[in-house]
Amino acid sequence: MSTNTLQFTAISGANNEDAVCYILEIDDAKILLDCGNYEDYSNESLERLQRVARQVDAVLLSHPDMAHVGAYPLAYSRYGLTCPAYATQAVSMMGRLCMLDITKTLKAREEFTLFDEKDVNQAFDNVTALQYSQPMTLSGKHSSIVITAHAAGHTIGGSIWTISSGTEVVLYAMDFNLVKEGHLNGCSLLESNLGQADPGKVNPRLMRPSLLITDAYNAMYKLPTRKKRVEYFLESVGHAIEHGNNVLIPVDSSARVLEIAYILNEWWQQGRSRRSSHTLYLLGRCARKTLSFAQSLNGWMADGISKQLTGKNSKPFDMRNIVVVQSMEDLDKKIKGSGRRDRSKRAVVLASLEGMSMGYSQELFVRWASGGKNTIILPQRGPPGSLTRYLFSRWWDSTQSQDAMETEPSSATIAATQVTLVPPTAIPGIDIGVTLRRRVALKGSELENWHAQERRRKEQEAAREAMMRRNRMMLDTENMSSDSDSDDDREPGVDVQALRGIDTMALSEIDLEMERLRSGQSYDLYVKDRGRVRGLDAQNQSYCMFPFHEENRRVDEYGEIFDIEQYALTTEADDTANLVPDINDKGYDSDDDDESQNDTHPTKAVKEERRVRLNCMIGFIDMEGRTDGSRASHTLVQIMPKRVIIVHGTSASTQSLANYYRNPLVPMTKEIYTPGIGETLNVSSGLNAYRVKLANALFKQVRMREVGLGNMMGFVSGRIHFTQEDEVPVLDIDSTAMESAWKPPTIVGDAKLSSLRTALEAKSIAAYFDSEGTLVCGGKIAIKRKTDTPGGAAGIQILGTPSPEYYAIRGIVYEHFAEI
Numbered sequence: 001m002s003t004n005t006l007q008f009t010a011i012s013g014a015n016n017e018d019a020v021c022y023i024l025e026i027d028d029a030k031i032l033l034d035c036g037n038y039e040d041y042s043n044e045s046l047e048r049l050q051r052v053a054r055q056v057d058a059v060l061l062s063h064p065d066m067a068h069v070g071a072y073p074l075a076y077s078r079y080g081l082t083c084p085a086y087a088t089q090a091v092s093m094m095g096r097l098c099m100l101d102i103t104k105t106l107k108a109r110e111e112f113t114l115f116d117e118k119d120v121n122q123a124f125d126n127v128t129a130l131q132y133s134q135p136m137t138l139s140g141k142h143s144s145i146v147i148t149a150h151a152a153g154h155t156i157g158g159s160i161w162t163i164s165s166g167t168e169v170v171l172y173a174m175d176f177n178l179v180k181e182g183h184l185n186g187c188s189l190l191e192s193n194l195g196q197a198d199p200g201k202v203n204p205r206l207m208r209p210s211l212l213i214t215d216a217y218n219a220m221y222k223l224p225t226r227k228k229r230v231e232y233f234l235e236s237v238g239h240a241i242e243h244g245n246n247v248l249i250p251v252d253s254s255a256r257v258l259e260i261a262y263i264l265n266e267w268w269q270q271g272r273s274r275r276s277s278h279t280l281y282l283l284g285r286c287a288r289k290t291l292s293f294a295q296s297l298n299g300w301m302a303d304g305i306s307k308q309l310t311g312k313n314s315k316p317f318d319m320r321n322i323v324v325v326q327s328m329e330d331l332d333k334k335i336k337g338s339g340r341r342d343r344s345k346r347a348v349v350l351a352s353l354e355g356m357s358m359g360y361s362q363e364l365f366v367r368w369a370s371g372g373k374n375t376i377i378l379p380q381r382g383p384p385g386s387l388t389r390y391l392f393s394r395w396w397d398s399t400q401s402q403d404a405m406e407t408e409p410s411s412a413t414i415a416a417t418q419v420t421l422v423p424p425t426a427i428p429g430i431d432i433g434v435t436l437r438r439r440v441a442l443k444g445s446e447l448e449n450w451h452a453q454e455r456r457r458k459e460q461e462a463a464r465e466a467m468m469r470r471n472r473m474m475l476d477t478e479n480m481s482s483d484s485d486s487d488d489d490r491e492p493g494v495d496v497q498a499l500r501g502i503d504t505m506a507l508s509e510i511d512l513e514m515e516r517l518r519s520g521q522s523y524d525l526y527v528k529d530r531g532r533v534r535g536l537d538a539q540n541q542s543y544c545m546f547p548f549h550e551e552n553r554r555v556d557e558y559g560e561i562f563d564i565e566q567y568a569l570t571t572e573a574d575d576t577a578n579l580v581p582d583i584n585d586k587g588y589d590s591d592d593d594d595e596s597q598n599d600t601h602p603t604k605a606v607k608e609e610r611r612v613r614l615n616c617m618i619g620f621i622d623m624e625g626r627t628d629g630s631r632a633s634h635t636l637v638q639i640m641p642k643r644v645i646i647v648h649g650t651s652a653s654t655q656s657l658a659n660y661y662r663n664p665l666v667p668m669t670k671e672i673y674t675p676g677i678g679e680t681l682n683v684s685s686g687l688n689a690y691r692v693k694l695a696n697a698l699f700k701q702v703r704m705r706e707v708g709l710g711n712m713m714g715f716v717s718g719r720i721h722f723t724q725e726d727e728v729p730v731l732d733i734d735s736t737a738m739e740s741a742w743k744p745p746t747i748v749g750d751a752k753l754s755s756l757r758t759a760l761e762a763k764s765i766a767a768y769f770d771s772e773g774t775l776v777c778g779g780k781i782a783i784k785r786k787t788d789t790p791g792g793a794a795g796i797q798i799l800g801t802p803s804p805e806y807y808a809i810r811g812i813v814y815e816h817f818a819e820i
Helices: 044-055 072-077 089-107 117-125 226-242 257-269 272-277 287-296 328-336 360-368 387-399 444-480 483-487 504-518 629-639 651-662 753-762 804-816
Strands: 006-012 021-026 029-033 058-060 085-088 127-130 146-151 159-165 168-173 211-215 246-251 278-283 322-325 346-352 374-378 431-441 603-613 617-620 644-647 680-682 705-707 711-713 719-721 730-732 767-769 775-777 781-786 795-799
Touching: 006 044, 006 211, 021 044, 021 159, 021 168, 029 159, 044 072, 058 159, 072 089, 072 117, 085 089, 085 146, 089 117, 089 127, 089 287, 117 127, 211 629, 226 246, 226 257, 226 272, 226 346, 226 374, 246 257, 246 360, 257 278, 257 287, 257 322, 257 346, 272 278, 278 287, 278 328, 287 322, 322 328, 328 346, 328 360, 346 360, 360 374, 360 431, 360 603, 374 387, 387 431, 387 617, 629 651, 644 651, 753 767, 753 775, 753 781, 753 804, 781 804, 795 804
Parallel strands: 029 058, 058 085, 085 127, 168 211, 211 644, 246 346, 246 374, 278 322, 278 346, 374 617
Antiparallel strands: 006 021, 006 680, 021 029, 146 159, 159 168, 431 603, 705 711, 719 730, 767 775, 775 781, 781 795
16 A cells, blocks of 8 residues: 655745746655756846755746746756756747757856856757657666647647656646647647537546646736737738837747747738838847748647648748847948838848847847837736836836726636726836946957966966876986896986977976975876885885775676777767758758857946836737636636645735635535645545456456556456565465356546436437436336445436336447446
């Protein structure tokens, strides 16, 4: 007998809207649910993550954005989070691009040394790629835990997770979208998103979990339909184009940018006038790879994407109307050279990052915010504390304070604010302080000092190499000397001719290295003939040596163990070389990295404080791809979980959702938890699980029947005995029982008369309900429910005179259920 224990700890993202990171403990296994962080890598949540990183047994990554993978490269390279990680193939690929873009952005603005591109690649090389609905058993001693990823919508490859072990099943559903979008299908919580006919029915495979972990990010928002929001988004961009405005749309680098780019690309194709006056740009340090990777991931997109292939040269997710640029210099060149007669075209720019606290979107904001002929459209609220979140708050206060309508909580709805669609508007009288950090080229005396330091560094490296050559020559000279040299009374030294190739600077550096040797700051050195023992106890060779640590060679029964990587080729293939061919005629540049040319120029980090007067138009249309609070709460009620943990939302939205679930009129469990940061919850069910092993002889006699979707059930009768070889008790055939003993059949299934009526009508048998709720079939046979079965479970009783009609109806009933 064993009992699973469940514990939950919030590292980040509880009672606030910070990045998400949680610890789920199942018995002695610790599973990290997401590993998110925003641009600030000096917060307290990273300290909490560092304390537990080495104890984690597995990592689950849900979405390829900063909120879910932002801290993973840092934790992998610095905190020791080297345990197996799991994500879908799309999340692994696009999450890598997200972190590469962040790394390049941070290194372009400051001395960022926490991790680099190599650490990012190594971290995501550690991720095991999964497919949707693919069960994966954890390795090692936690093989009893099975994880499965299901489609979440919201981002490409985004996942909700089921984690099962024994009697416990955990459903981790964060940031999901129940509505189908342009390039993504909806969440797997609904059967309609899986191709089923019933649009409102919940996926039965995800029902009745022991624990549901969900978010309250949109709990207090009631959004218009997606169709209305998309139409209003395009109308806002079109209105700005008609007035000749530049348009800035801050986006992320690998997740929601795909949906926004897809919508604009399709809309851009339909308007010739906008193509003649404006150019649509995608600006990001990894923008080219983002679209290239997206084209290779069309299998993770909506069904209609692949159907758009019309010709031999057509490609899935082909953004032919978008010009991709990866630097501000290239953007300026293309804008100036795009017009006729020395007149520049206006631009609609999707710029990273979505928070506008750094990156190209911040630079464009500083340029365009003070101009009256510019428009900024926010498709997301942005991370907490970011410039985008500040602009959203000011837009909300100026446009939604009078028009927004707060609904009262009831048994059917949650307290939510109706978001009103408002065109972009001016918000006068706002001065915004912006901190610009960037790297600039060294000039004058700073450049001369840098060159002097580089020369000194190279001279020191040459000196070290010279000293190493001298050491090797000393050893070679000693090996070639004869035994008669031991009688020589002259002071031994080094052959001057052998050191003729070493310059005076190197020799002076050798003395410095000798001082470092004495202080223990450098490596060991053999000195020829020093400390030679003379007299009767003379030895042929004796060295006065500094402390030397010799590493023991690893051997096995076949000999020495060697590292295969030492013999691998050093050239690395481009990871995107085989994804898509070059398409320069569609706006893609030929170079892989526009910043590679500037890597060799010496630069320094500078900081500049700017005051920006907000004169441009500001608009917000929710394109985040999350289900609003009203529909999400209604769907999760149908899931019927036994316990619920609510995280990732403001304190107000978290408590609002918890109060809705605690409403006596809502058919939901009342075990609702709203943990704080660092708080550990014990959410075990307390059920006992008995684990036995079926003997082969007994298993061959079991008749297995399919119950539900993918479940098999059979009736087993035997005797349990213990063996010394097996740790688990064995259930074997009971030799004392009669083989022909009769057992009444057991009917397993959902005893709903309404579904049985549908099955009867499908067989052309008339059936209706009488006043007492009994199902009457053909006027002669009655089917009613009974609850006096053993264990209190509901049963089915068939009443009627034995006849062909009776046996036909009974056969249909048996087919509807599973008989074991």
